[in-house]
Amino acid sequence: MGGRRLGDQTKQALATASSNLSPITMKFLANIWTILSNLVAQRQDDLPDATNGCRLDIIIVGGGMGGLSASIQCALSGHHVTVIEAARELAETGAGIQVTPNAAKLLKRWGLSESFWSSAARPSSMNFRRYSDGTILFREQDYGPGLKRKYGSETLNISRVDVQKGLYDRAKELGVEFHFGTKVVEIDMDGGRVKSAAGLEFKGDLVIGADGIWSRCREVLLGKEDHPEATGDLVYRIIINAEDVPAGELRDKITNPELNIWFGPDCHAVSYSIRSGTALGLGLVRPDDLPPGVSKKEGSAEEMRELFRNWDPILARFLDHVKVVETWKLMHRQEVETWINDKGNFVLIGDASHPMIPYLAQGANSAIEDGATIGLILGKITSKSQLPQALQMFQTMRKARGEAVARESLKMRTFYHMRDGPEQQERDSLLEKYSDSKRTIEEKFPLSWVCPIFQPWLFGYDANIEVEKAIESSPFA
Template sequence: MGSTSKASLALDIKVIGAGIGGLACGLALARKGHQVTVFESGNSLSEFGGGLQLSPNATRLIISQWGLEEEFLKVVNVPEVMTVHRYSDDSVIGEIAHNPMVGWQYGYPHWQIYRPDLQSLLANGAEKAGVSMRFGQSVTAFDPEKGEFTLSDGTKHTADLVVGADGINSRSRSCLSNAKARAFKEYCFRAVIPRAKMEQDEETAVLMAGHLSMTWVGPGVAILGYPIAAGQLYNFLVAVPRPSGAPVAKWNEPGDPKEMTAILQDFCPVVKKLCSYVEDCAKWTLGDLPPIENYVSSSGKFVLVGDAAHAIVPHLGQGGAMALEDAAALAEFVSAMDSRDKLPPLMRAYHEFRQPRIESIRRMAHGNQVSYTMADGLEQQQRDHLWGAMTAMWKNELQNLGEKGMRAKPKPTPDPDAQGFRTPEGAEFLFGYDVVAEAQKALKMPRS
């Protein structure tokens, strides 16, 4: 069911891009009673991509706002812990608690999902809420002040509000900012391995069973692996924190599995087995977008969301979550309007509401990758010791307090300046965030 409060003034809203941000905006806005059309340049929803993390700040929206828990539970992986393994001998260095602990702490679970599954579930929800989808419609020009845009076939469209959700290499962004995606000094290989291959060998079959999520950390390279697509695929992501000539933020450019395997030659046998199952992979350079001055035009008739507004590096697994938070927040701000002349101040307030959180998360995400790819040595030994101690700490606490005690623990004060999610205050800021409640609070503040 989810939340059902309706907007007092229903608007005509047109969304550019049927990625995670665009589909979520369609869903959130249509549920508030707005008339929404989504224009997507592809001829169908994209079938590319690997696994995505949906942390509690994101699952909160899917469950409590949009009422899609049942559908999601059919396809998501619900990991109990993420085990962190040493690259060379597969020994466990530490464990990061996921389910059910995060549910007790933050009220909502941590899921992992196949990107195409996330898109199709959001699209189904959006269509059920009344969104109309138009594929093969590439937007080529914008007038952000008038809320007008042109499609590649030359037709012009206007709307009360146009939402630019066309990703990191956004075309719509150019009408507000000259910022372009910048290459990060890190590249990735991504592969998905079919279940049948994983089951060929006991050591890899076990990775599909239970609800496991793993990372192997080695000098200059880290791997992430977990089952997705209702257990039919294994998501295998290799991150290499060095510059490369691979295309920036182009997720579907082919890579060479042999090159990937060569990078992992010092890894343990199970990783080598996984590599041997990979027939094709993607390779790309990570990219982000420098902060832009404004997500909205001065008329308030044009707004950027998701990666088009604020692509961040994926080390915290928050790219998809930020796009979902944008959608939920936008629906609150837009639906608080009782006359059209309130659009400019409300949209300005939307920008002011979202940007500080995004910039905190951008900073946290940058801090996170260094610790996963340390060279062997004293610093790495200290890191391993720390991760081991932190694991022992949460396990002891769990044993002492049990579920009831964990649920009753006082909430730490969320800290937007935390270095990452490893302090209780940083984790609370990241995962305990209720974007809808915060948006409603912000809407009650006086505005100029």
């Protein structure tokens, strides 16, 4: 239970009960109360010391990528953190995610467990292919190791639930409190209060809205109904276990991790190994045909195979092994003017603030950067009165970047989905010229993954360094 809740509610329950109880029962309850109080006190003692002597009570709505990341960094900065999550447990939703160096370096600093690191697959090459026959349009043979050399950190392909579990385990070690199966329905922003559907109330000095693309927190901040908009694309998310495909070429493709992206008319496909190279995560994007209001649905494997029947034969062979498939409508949102309230005790992070389509695989990476940044800034404050300035600093640092990544991701949709014709031929011949490092790309390049201006800006970002720079130029008054 949240630190403030446990004390008040338990005391109240004991007081109400005491009027009707025998002395023996009273003594028994008092002993329980002492044990519980000691447990809570002990957990508070286990927390790291507040870096600057100011310990905040922080409520995080949503235990996804951003919420869990913020919980770790806020706890490391010495604050008391409570995460409220609607889902009953951390469960596999969707397939894998790519964690790029900008986020992987943060996970390393946070000291995630060995089992987390061993659950990742590390892609060697990155291949962009033509849909119809798998011809390589552009390849970087040394993709993962090359990024590590350039940006000092790994690129991980990993099952989404493995990331969540790695973050959750670390947050628990740091004393973060979790309430699963607790959906927030009411938020009093200025009062720092949130209320669950079951009527539980939590109060903090700061509320962080990390409740994802369907954010309730965002609506409260905007003061109006605000629904995500359909992008027009839909994705099939699939996991194929290596042991479920015959030994030989197909299985080798899984156990030797690489990143493949196929460009096709109005569609694209992405594949990479996950779970230490024992499974393949596949995402197939196609035009959306789900009715308005339906965001996720079990799909038909037959229909999917039919749609991708004339694609690269290796892809079609993988699809033959798919039994169950999920379809997700890909959503986005307009940029908003602010992510923080006027009082300076409420902030949005992750998809709640800057959702992005996954065509540069950056939604989770950006949410992790957000979580690190807010926690690091809050490690620098020396009094609660500095909270508004801290949130303003967070917004200045993160808003322009988050929104720029979202816009760049949207650009990739046009680049990937060209129909066959002169524009597509021009794209393919440009890519081919630079494939396999035949020539050095020296100026802005339309494939953002390898653009020499965009890539270092994206993957070279270091939240710790950025926070130090921001504090140096605007120290807290």
